[in-house]
Amino acid sequence: xxxxxxxxxxxxxxxxxxxxxxxxxxxxxxxxxxxxxxxxxxxxxxxxxxxxxxxxxxxxxxxxxxxxxxxxxxxxxxxxxxxxxxxxxxxxxxxxxxxxxxxxxxxxxxxxxxxxxxxxxxxxxxxxxxxxxxxxxxxxxxxxxxxxxxxxxxxxxxxxxxxxxxxxxxxxxxxxxxxxxxxxxxxxxxxxxxxxxxxxx
Numbered sequence: 709x710x711x712x713x714x715x716x717x718x719x720x721x722x723x724x725x726x727x728x729x730x731x732x733x734x735x736x737x738x739x740x741x742x743x744x745x746x747x748x749x750x751x752x753x754x755x756x757x758x759x760x761x762x763x764x765x766x767x768x769x770x771x772x773x774x775x776x777x778x779x780x781x782x783x784x785x786x787x788x789x790x791x792x793x794x795x796x797x798x799x800x801x802x803x804x805x806x807x808x809x810x811x812x813x814x815x816x817x818x819x820x821x822x823x824x825x826x827x828x829x830x831x832x833x834x835x836x837x838x839x840x841x842x843x844x845x846x847x848x849x850x851x852x853x854x855x856x857x858x859x860x861x862x863x864x865x866x867x868x869x870x871x872x873x874x875x876x877x878x879x880x881x882x883x884x885x886x887x888x889x890x891x892x893x894x895x896x897x898x899x900x901x902x903x904x905x906x907x908x909x
């Protein structure tokens with residue numbers, strides 16, 4: 709057992725899940741040195757660092773950014789159990805796959821790199837790579853030990869696996885508290901329901 713005054717080993721700010729895909733926190737996302745060293749050129753930003761917290765466009769692609777980043781997909785998602793995160797999965801997956809096809813690397817990050825980012829990366833592995841929930845969760849957990857999707861996000865991941873593999877038993881089940889109340893907010897995606905320019909759903 710470590711002595712009480714012995715400092716705990718600090719987790720790296722980002723880690724590689726697959727050669728084209730990394731997970732991390734806001735510190736990594738705001739460090740050009742770390743990003744350049746890892747070869748990251750694109751970001752999926754779930755940290756809610758929007759100029760306006762109630763921005764009506766919940767998905768937005770920004771380009772022409774400071775090197776080494778050439779593009780950032782901003783996704784406005786709150787880390788609360790009543791939040792519906794599944795609406796963003798398709799757009800994020802398409803963004804990561806496009807980067808992969810160009811030989812680019814993507815960092816998916818939230819504020820702490822624990823809940824929103826891990827949920828999104830796990831969903832990507834299930835939907836785009838064909839992983840089961842257990843396989844995807846274990847892979848991301850090995851890369852970043854602190855991951856911990858909130859209960860609402862865990863329910864979304866279990867529902868996602870059921871929809872992708874309807875004829876198979878669940879590969880894993882999370883213990884979650886009963887859902888309480890409606891979703892955190894309605895998704896304002898415009899009158900047509902279309903995603904913002906530059907994002908394919």
